[in-house]
Amino acid sequence: MRPGPDPLGSPEDADRAFRAPRPAAWYGRPTVVVARELLGQLLVRRDAGGLRLGRIVETEAYVSGDRANHAFLGPTARNRSMFGPPGTLYVYRIHQVHCANVVTGFGEAVLLRSLEPLYGILEDPRGPGRLCRALAIGRRDDGTSVVDGAVRIARGPGPPPAIDRGVRVGIRRARHLPLRFALRGSPWVSRPGLGGRGRSR
DNA sequence: TCATTGATTTGCT
DNA sequence: GCAAATCAATGAT
Numbered sequence: 486m487r488p489g490p491d492p493l494g495s496p497e498d499a500d501r502a503f504r505a506p507r508p509a510a511w512y513g514r515p516t517v518v519v520a521r522e523l524l525g526q527l528l529v530r531r532d533a534g535g536l537r538l539g540r541i542v543e544t545e546a547y548v549s550g551d552r553a554n555h556a557f558l559g560p561t562a563r564n565r566s567m568f569g570p571p572g573t574l575y576v577y578r579i580h581q582v583h584c585a586n587v588v589t590g591f592g593e594a595v596l597l598r599s600l601e602p603l604y605g606i607l608e609d610p611r612g613p614g615r616l617c618r619a620l621a622i623g624r625r626d627d628g629t630s631v632v633d634g635a636v637r638i639a640r641g642p643g644p645p646p647a648i649d650r651g652v653r654v655g656i657r658r659a660r661h662l663p664l665r666f667a668l669r670g671s672p673w674v675s676r677p678g679l680g681g682r683g684r685s686r
Numbered sequence: 687t688c689a690t691t692g693a694t695t696t697g698c699t
Numbered sequence: 700g701c702a703a704a705t706c707a708a709t710g711a712t
Contacts, residue, residue: 687711689712690710690711691708698700699702
């Protein structure tokens with residue numbers, strides 16, 4: 486019997502992830518592919534307070550021609566980061582929280598919706614707003630790169646995970662598009678419908 | 687300058 | 700299940 490993937494709970498794990506980020510070209514692929522493959526990847530934050538590490542368990546894709554996409558009407562002051570190179574962070578504020586996305590292609594991005602805490606995360610990171618709060622992601626991170634910035638993404642351990650797919654959450658337009666992805670069976674997914682402990686029945 | 691809107695979260699019924 | 704909180708971006712006046 487072999488043990489499963491390493492639990493990755495140590496500061497050394499966080500440091501290793503921070504030093505070995507995915508290259509920019511990894512993000513420059515079709516948005517839906519990146520949204521799926523981001524599941525199981527490591528999200529790591531370094532700041533004056535130290536390191537924080539989590540596993541991405543839920544994402545949403547925002548694609549070209551998608552009316553729910555902030556970039557649908559073209560570049561504006563808010564969304565200009567979405568037109569940066571692959572791997573650019575697009576951080577925006579909605580209501581009283583921030584949400585973080587990773588740019589894939591021109592005007593396309595993946596919303597990071599939920600995280601499994603691995604190291605240094607003291608608050609609940611389930612949901613895009615809580616994820617940003619737990620990692621102290623804010624306006625100053627908008628336009629930075631997950632390849633060489635203070636917030637980075639690195640390869641996760643283990644084989645490609647089983648993935649659930651469904652409709653996106655909380656949007657008004659283009660509700661029918663199945664562009665939400667989650668790690669099957671993960672209790673860290675933000676809302677019922679995908680992941681979680683399965684449907685009660 | 688004013689009004690509307692929202693890729694959320696929280697608390698109450 | 701529903702509404703309120705709360706604020707910056709956006710578009711209209």
